[in-house]
Amino acid sequence: MVAISPFQRTRELLKNYSGKDDWIDMSIGSPKHDMPSFVKEIIDDNFREFQNYPPANSGINFGKNISAWLTRRHNLNSDDFTDNILPISGSREGLFFGSLLAKRLHNDKSIFILPDPFYPVYATAGYYTERHNLAINVLEKDNFFIDLSLVENGTWSKTIAFFLCSPSNPQGTIASTLYLEKLYELSLRYNFVIIADECYSEIYRNEAPQSIIKVAEKDKFKNILSFNSLSKRSNAPGLRSGFVFGEKDLIDKFFNLRNVSSPTVPIPIQIASEALWNDESHVIENRKLYNQKFEIFQNNIDKKFNFKIPSGGFFVWLKISEFGTDEEVTAKLWSAGLKVIPGSYLSVNTGNNSSANNYIRIALVGENNDVKRAVGLINTVLN
Numbered sequence: 029m030v031a032i033s034p035f036q037r038t039r040e041l042l043k044n045y046s047g048k049d050d051w052i053d054m055s056i057g058s059p060k061h062d063m064p065s066f067v068k069e070i071i072d073d074n075f076r077e078f079q080n081y082p083p084a085n086s087g088i089n090f091g092k093n094i095s096a097w098l099t100r101r102h103n104l105n106s107d108d109f110t111d112n113i114l115p116i117s118g119s120r121e122g123l124f125f126g127s128l129l130a131k132r133l134h135n136d137k138s139i140f141i142l143p144d145p146f147y148p149v150y151a152t153a154g155y156y157t158e159r160h161n162l163a164i165n166v167l168e169k170d171n172f173f174i175d176l177s178l179v180e181n182g183t184w185s186k187t188i189a190f191f192l193c194s195p196s197n198p199q200g201t202i203a204s205t206l207y208l209e210k211l212y213e214l215s216l217r218y219n220f221v222i223i224a225d226e227c228y229s230e231i232y233r234n235e236a237p238q239s240i241i242k243v244a245e246k247d248k249f250k251n252i253l254s255f256n257s258l259s260k261r262s263n264a265p266g267l268r269s270g271f272v273f274g275e276k277d278l279i280d281k282f283f284n285l286r287n288v289s290s291p292t293v294p295i296p297i298q299i300a301s302e303a304l305w306n307d308e309s310h311v312i313e314n315r316k317l318y319n320q321k322f323e324i325f326q327n328n329i330d331k332k333f334n335f336k337i338p339s340g341g342f343f344v345w346l347k348i349s350e351f352g353t354d355e356e357v358t359a360k361l362w363s364a365g366l367k368v369i370p371g372s373y374l375s376v377n378t379g380n381n382s383s384a385n386n387y388i389r390i391a392l393v394g395e396n397n398d399v400k401r402a403v404g405l406i407n408t409v410l411n
Contacts, residue, residue, distance in 0.1 A: 033148060034373035041355060041370070048365035052398050052405075055367045057197075057343060057391040059263040061317055064310045067264065070300040077295035084287040086113040086271075093302040094271050101229075102242045111276050112249060114283055115293040115301075118268040119227045119257040120149050123191075125290060126253045126272065127153035129282055130189040130221040137220070139183060142191040143174050145198060145374035145384040147225060150191045159188060163376050165383055172199040172345075176210055184214060189221040194237055195228040195340025198374060198389045202237045202339045212243050215251045221278070224254040227270070230261040230311050232340040233319055241273065249275045253282070260342075261311055262304045269293050269301040318342050321392040321399045328403040330411075342392050345371070349386035351410040357388055366405045 038055055086094065091110030099107040116122035127140065131153075140153040144163035154161030162183065166172045173196065192211065194203035215222050224240045244252045257270025272282060286292075293301070304310075322337045325344060329335045333346060348357045354370035361368055371387035392399055 034369050037373045038358065038367070038369055041358065042362045042367070045359050045363050047362050047367070051362070051365045051367060052394065052402050053367045054390045054392070054394065054398075054402055055369050056393075057260075058265060058393060059260060059314075059342075060393045060395075061263045061314055063263045064304065064307065066303060066307075067267075067300045070303055071296045074296040074299050077299070080295060082115075082292040082295045082298065084114070084290070084292050085283055086110055086115060087298070090115055090271075090298050090302060093305055094273070097305045098241065098273060101236070102239050102245075104242070104245055109273065112273055112279055114272050114279055114286065115298055116255070116257075116270045116272050116286075117291045117293055118259060118265070119225060119255040119270045120147075121268075121290065122255045122270060122272045123147075123149050123223060123225060124152055124156075125282070125285060126221075126223050126255065127189060128157060129278070129285055130223065130253075131157040131159060132285075133278075133281065134188045134220065137186050137188045139186045140189050140191070141174065141179065141183075141187055143172075143193065143196070144377045144382065145371060146191065147193065147197050148374070150225075151376060153189065153191075157188075161376070165377055166196075166199075167383055171204075171207075172196050172201045173203055173207060176207075176214065184218040184220070187218060187220040189223050190215065191223050191225065192240060193225040193228075194239075195232060195338070197225075197228060197341060198343040198371075198387075199345045200228075200338025200341035200343055202232070202235075205238045205243070208238060208240050208243045212240060212251075216247065219251070221251050221253055224252065226254055226256045227260050228341045229256060231315060231318060231342055233315075233322070233337060234339075237340060249273075251275060251278075253278055258301060258304050261314070263314065264304065267297055267301065269297050318392065321396060324396055324399045325392065325403055328400055328407075330407045333406075344390040344392060345387050346390060346406075347386055348388050348410060354385050354388055357410065360409050361388075361405060364405045364409045366402050 095109040142150040253274040259265035358370045369389040371384035375384035
């Protein structure tokens with residue numbers, strides 16, 4: 029089971045339909061807010077460092093700066109986790125290599141557990157390690173997280189790794205502390221890796237999401253690999269800069285894997301990244317701008333959709349089942365001038381095993397006027 033790019037599938041779907049010249053693209057979650065201007069200045073000042081091979085480990089400065097941010101963000105009891113950190117070329121690369129490492133460490137096990145729908149890279153875990161992806165349908169009644177009570181003991185004992193994304197993608201829900209504690213207890217009991225995708229952790233409405241990092245601190249982060257990046261937080265997806273944080277033994281083994289097989293983050297990019305992680309003002313402004321878009325969406329969307337602003341992320345996971353299939357609705361909206369993603373394209377389950385085909389995903393990354401126009405098209409087309 030390997031996930032084909034939802035964007036590729038959407039292009040294939042829509043090529044048979046006529047769009048509009050002034051169409052609005054809300055299909056891709058690519059941030060459009062400005063990146064802080066100091067990034068260019070820092071890269072220019074350190075331009076000659078491109079002549080040097082970058083280190084695969086965290087180094088002194090990168091590790092200390094990420095440690096300081098983690099301590100501030102999660103109220104940790106130390107401010108030096110240099111040995112628990114590696115720079116990575118964005119979270120997607122890290123998530124994939126994390127699954128390779130987890131399989132290597134638990135070669136006698138056979139299952140990766142992932143939520144459905146999901147970020148497509150999760151599905152590469154089982155496919156490229158020749159193991160089984162157990163994609164569990166997530167429902168609104170469970171806050172769009174896997175119902176842990178539904179997983180049998182025999183399945184947990186065969187589990188290599190569990191993919192956790194909070195705030196969830198695409199629904200934008202936040203895992204409760206109780207949920208994280210239950211999941212972590214299961215990880216310790218059955219000895220599987222928790223691969224935590226936290227790249228949306230800084231995009232939230234009111235309260236900052238709790239992290240599995242804080243829950244696992246008492247056990248020295250055993251079984252934890254947490255991934256974060258600057259793509260969403262700092263509107264810098266093109267930097268391809270992030271980090272992985274976790275149990276020291278896992279990070280040591282992750283280093284050995286990446287040191288011979290993976291791209292490393294160039295030194296000028298690392299230096300600019302340190303500055304971005306140390307600056308919260310642009311992140312606060314970023315959240316403010318996304319919150320404005322959600323308010324515009326909520327204030328203008330027809331009440332028949334029962335839309336509620338999600339706690340995190342920048343996607344609208346809109347239920348459209350009474351207006352047609354997700355593909356039909358996507359095609360109708362495209363013909364009217366709005367491009368979105370069918371929910372089922374973020375899923376591997378089908379039919380009654382999937383709830384994703386009842387939804388479309390809308391990325392609120394454009395201008396406020398685009399959001400208002402998009403809502404108008406939705407109200408008009410889906411009536």
